[in-house]
Amino acid sequence: MVPTxxxxxxTGNPLSPAANERGWLTNPANPRQASFHIVVDEREAIECIPLSENAWHAGDGSGSKSGNRTSIGVEICESGNYAKTLDNAVKLVAGMLKDRGWGVDRLRRHWDWSKKICPRLMYDDGKWTGWIDFKNRVNAELKGADNVKLDSEKVNVIVNGKKIKDGKLENGVTYVPLRAVGDALGATIGFDNKTKTATLDMKV
Incomplete structure (x- = not known):
């Protein structure tokens, strides 16, 4: 395969870490022919199949332009600390894009190939806010926007008595991920990529 x-x-399995997902591929009791190239969790990323070989992950057959024939499949585990897993996935994917000279326009969802609701934890009832956020984070990583400045300080952030993801203090201003605040408040987060507008809507 020459990936594009x-x-x-x-993964669809909230109990299975990366090592277990890797083991599932070669388990004699596994009757499925599905596969993937890389799996990532809160601790590690494991390459299971060489990136120059096809994997059967896109659900769109074996045509020359299918996802199965042209795309590297990355499974994001649902077990453990999912926020940390997403952090790792962002860094992994950004590194893969950078190595190839690609941008976030090269990222696809399983949904894009065969309309399966996957990555399911990014679906958000069809709004795909998690997917938009993921792409934005990868893009920021590519551009170095997430690099902490030397004069910044880590800030503990508490919303309604709940500790959320750390913020950072720069020049007297505290910066906090909007999604972390929204999740703590039970709010819906949205992002319009065309207008570069972020929204936070409280549930009534």
Missing amino acids: TITLHN
Whole structure:
């Protein structure tokens, strides 16, 4: 395979870390022919199949332009600390894009190939806010926007008594991920890529 895109998935198993997902591929009791190239969790990323070989992850057959024939499949585990797993996935994918001279336009969802609701934890009832956020984070990583400045300080952030993801203090201003605040408030987060507008809507 000569890959042209990277396709993201969720494993669909909230109990299984990366090592178990890797083991599932070669388990004699596994009757499925599905496969993937890389699996990532809160601790590690494991390459299971060489990136120059096809994997059967896109659900769109074996045509020459199918995801199965042209895309690197990356499974994001749902077990453990999912926020940390997403952090790792962002860094992994950004590194893969950078190595190839690609941008986030090369990222695909399983959904893009066969309309399966996957990555399911990014679906958000069809709004795909998690997917938009993931792509934005990867893009920021590519551009170095997430690099902490030397004069910044880590800030503990508490919303309604709940500790959320650390913020950072720069020049007297505290910066906090909007999604972390929204999740703590039970709000819906949205992002319009065309207008570069972020929204936070509280549930009534």
